[in-house]
């Protein structure tokens with residue numbers, strides 16, 4: 001469903017590559033956690049899949065299409081296949097919950113009566129039935145993220161990308177959001193979630209792809225994440241103290 005083939009991304013001439021010869025394949029229907037320290041290249045991966053960025057070298061394939069051959073007028077069609085959720089929700093503050101979700105269908109030309117049917121259905125699914133008329137500031141962070149997920153999913157895209165979706169939420173609320181993403185994944189949607197959230201990764205035990213300085217350093221089924229591991233690995237063990245100190 002998503003394939004990166006020897007992808008390198010250099011943003012600025014002379015800068016360290018954000019991604020350095022990364023190859024990665026995500027099958028249809030998988031749920032993948034993309035983990036790694038800040039700056040390791042997680043968001044860059046997601047932006048390449050959305051064709052918001054183009055690789056400096058290598059190829060990106062999404063839903064059978066080679067994005068290097070995709071003309072710019074076909075990019076909206078690609079993005080219709082991909083729902084995206086961010087850490088900071090990115091809702092339209094002056095629109096109601098219903099209007100925020102409906103907007104995603106309006107921009108792709110869906111008919112009014114379809115919108116009237118599909119928006120309540122997806123809001124019910126994310127647990128926001130009855131809150132259609134609220135504006136984002138009248139919702140909790142978890143509820144705002146549910147609206148963002150409803151907006152990303154209302155068109156039933158085959159791929160859902162989530163960039164730190166639990167980053168602004170407490171553990172209990174995060175758990176609810178993860179249950180929702182899991183439910184969406186069970187409908188057959190491929191989910192790729194970039195995250196630092198160790199507890200979530202360790203609780204859900206899905207495939208974990210770890211990036212370090214633009215390289216894939218681990219790809220593990222039912223994986224875990226310990227962000228302190230790299231730091232610990234670089235710290236001398238207690239028995240490495242030099243004899244002269246004794």
Ligand SMILES: Nc1ncnc2c1ncn2[C@@H]1O[C@H](COP(=O)(O)OP(=O)(O)OP(=O)(O)O)[C@@H](O)[C@H]1O
Nearest residue numbers: 011012017018036037038039040041042043044045
């Ligand atoms: N638009 C840009 N222009 C220049 N450099 C960029 C740009 N976007 C990202 N970078 C650099 O590329 C590297 C990877 O960034 P990226 O945002 O992909 O990392 P990340 O793992 O998603 O980090 P975070 O967890 O903090 O979001 C970093 O060194 C970053 O500074």
